[in-house]
Amino acid sequence: MVTIDKESGFCFGVVTAIQKAEEELHNSGSLYCLGDIVHNGQEVDRLASMGLKTIDHQQLEQLHGVKVLLRAHGEPPSTYEKARQNDICIIDASCPVVLGLQKRIRKQYEAIRGREDCQIVIFGKPGHAEVVGLEGQTDNTAIVIEHLQDVDRLDLSKNTYLFSQTTKDVEEFARIVAEIERRFKGQEFVWKDTICRQVSGRSRHIQDFARQNDVVFFVGGKKSSNGKVLFQLCKQANPLSFFISGPEEITDEQIRACKGKAVGICGATSTPLWLMQKCKERLS
Ligand code: SF4
Known part of the structure; x- marks a missing residue:
């Protein structure tokens, strides 16, 4: 049996930021985002295919008269000042x-x-x-x-x-x-x-989840610091825990080894639910 951990995945701050980006992309088809909207390559690629362009602070300096989304992490006052100088319209998705x-x-x-x-x-x-x-x-x-x-x-x-x-x-x-x-x-x-x-309760929860399963696949982006920490906790609780970025990294050998076992799929706060579902499909 394959189970997805109900408490893994985006926090409400990230969900809201992504919703704001999707809304704007539906309306205008193009939007800049200052930094990765979430530390997950697949989710960034999905939004990029809808028209989201990720930029850094240097690139922001060169832009004028465009819309730029600020992600859930928030920004210092200097970013708002730069946007004002460059006539940039800020879509502020900083988490409340x-x-x-x-x-x-x-x-x-x-x-x-x-x-x-x-x-x-x-x-x-x-x-x-x-x-x-x-x-x-x-x-x-x-x-x-x-x-x-x-x-x-x-x-x-x-x-x-x-x-x-x-x-x-x-x-x-x-x-x-x-x-x-x-x-x-x-x-x-x-x-x-x-x-x-x-997010603070997730450390304890993820260890319980790892213990309840025979094998655990932790789905996370390589850049996610939260992902690295949570994966280490999984591994401590259950040595048969594997870090993967997506379903393509699950090997045939691992699938054979999971046969008849309780398999858990969990992830970081930056892991989209759809990606964990794809991993479940591959394992099932
Ligand atoms: S403070 Fe951070 S972890 Fe908490 S909801 Fe907002 S973005 Fe998510």
Whole structure:
């Protein structure tokens, strides 16, 4: 029997961004998107065949008078400013949860702007699009930390305001908070758990799912960092877990080995349901 995990696949932020893109493509047949709309090559190709053109920030500088979609990760203020200068119409598909976080960080930054004894810290992946958008709210003065040991880089005699990228790990965030509290020498340490619950529960769930099946096919894009993390968790829970980008990567030998077994198909937050369904068709 082949089962698709009900909790795998796009979060509502990505679903909404794709719907907005499809709507615009139905109306005008052409749209630019700043960065991959989702970290999944097949989904990007599907939308590209409908007329979506993916561009980077350098290419944005060269465009004038066109429509550009901002994906769910959000963008820093400089992107909106560039669009204004170039008479670009923005279709803003930034996730409302990310926009809310940007606002909170902006508010905190304005409250402490220019104070040498304060620092804003973001628990996130340096260079990740969402983090770039968050740093932009602080005129790029925020300090980004990715791991517990990065706490060593902080000056903990300063008042510290800690936020998290929406897709980071809840437990690692709690460890970082505890470590800062332990070593803190400033007057005020305020932390906000800004991790999105659309994805934070998936780690535990995906391990349960992997254990319930004899063999697991994890479907994900090669560029998806969330996919890499979730696949590792699957593998820990069930060593017979395989990472694939699509049905064509399932070998005949694997299909033979699955005969009579409980086979699970799951994926990252960037994996489209239709792709998991195609994998199921091939296995079935
Ligand atoms: S993970 Fe959460 S915050 Fe991030 S895009 Fe999805 S719904 Fe929005």
